Amino acid sequence: MNKKDFPIFNEKIYGNPLIFLDSAASAQKPDVVLNAMEKIARTYYANVHRGAYYLSEMSTIAYEDARKTVAHFIGAREKDIIFVRGATEGLNLIAQTYGRTLKEGDEVLLTEAEHHSNLVPWQLLASEKGIIVKFAEVTEEGTLNIDDFKSKLSDKTKLVGITHISNVLGTLFPIKEVTRLAHEAGALVLIDGCQGIVHEKVDVSEIGCDFYAASGHKLYGPTGIGFLYAKAELMNTLQPWQGGGDMVKTVTFEKSTFAETPARFEAGTPAIIEAIGFAEALRYLEKADIEEIEKHEEKIMNALKDGLWSIKGVKPLGDMSLKKSLVSFNIEGLHPQDVAMLLDKQGVAVRVGHHCAEPVTEKYGVSSSIRASIGLYNDLEDIAAFIKALEKSKAILV
């Protein structure tokens, strides 16, 4: 993989080369993405779906092409792709549309590893509609306890929400098996694909899920754009959640009729430039070949795990060997924030805290941890520099 494609790596951090290990929070952007966004802004930008003129026509074509690119990337139909601000908005959209069809006593089954964005929207809905939110256990190793999941799944379960890869544990969750089991029980399946789609080929028709949400900025695209995969047949039966321009068919003072999905759920002017940048990021990934990226990342992860094991006192959250894209850990006797602040002075960017998934972090008996997550641009030199910087930080602190 080529670091040279990403201009940020020309920057120096306190005089050091940038060792970026926080891609799970947000990934860096390649030149092609930045150029595509600049190109539309400079040469053919206008609002979409509205103007009867050349620029608007051009922007609309590019925006709808972006939808095609997303659909192709995950094996879906264009009409099943709703552009959203990011995965968080996609997950909230389902809670506020499909979720609103649920009745008192209906159950939503989540996992303990969910990010706040696939947990809080359901709590908000629960307090309002009287639905019950349950949590399937995560094992000591950091994967789903499938037996516990099965025991909590019943004909009362109307929706199962599950992360594809946990943003704290870095482990793959069995989304295919969970989808099959949930469908057998008559529940729909919502997957938080934020981390998963970055590190593994996603084909929604193969997974069989009903909804899949992801963010552009974690996929080397811009912020402010993401997608929600949701089957048009279902979405066209649901009430829109936001009203505005572009989502209506007819409007009178008395009532409105609504456009079909995806327009139905894209009220107002969308993130046009960002959608086009996002599509460019996906083309970049396809060109780099997802399977090649996976192979490369496996090599980097192995080096990261070996390096961490070489440091005395490292305690990962969950089983280190199962981690696919990131490792959250603590070093015995040291505060994670101290370590991260000293890493920062050496040009190393990592995340510290509960990673917006407080319940699962606490499950492992800690209130915070250091998280090192990789992206396609990381190389073996990054890992070596990180481990060296970690040793140095440790030496300063003890």
Added chain:
Amino acid sequence: MTIEEIIENFSYLDDWEDKYRYLIELGEGLSPFPDALKVDANKVDGCMSQVWLSFSKEGNVYHFMADSDALIVKGLIAIILAAYSGKTIQEIQHVNIEEIFKKLGLDMNLSPTRRNGFFAMVEKIKSITL
């Protein structure tokens, strides 16, 4: 130690490692913060580490006590206390903490985006003495 002394000591330290070692030393020198005061009301919100702050008033003079579970944050706290504690409201209002941290070469730590509980502490001191 006064804030002027801290600034002077810092000026002798060239590389970041020595600065951070000294910062940790400053933190270790803080007077102990009683466990009984580690209650929610004294907690300063921060995403990454825990910070506690309490104060007492003697006439017009404010005395601050603070603690953190992170060593570097504790060092930063020592600087804050040297700047604010044992001073009157009038003196406190004249403290330019941004300037002090700039002189120490630690101004990045004052950024609100850091959310390390430490920035929130400065805000809390300001709100107490408003």
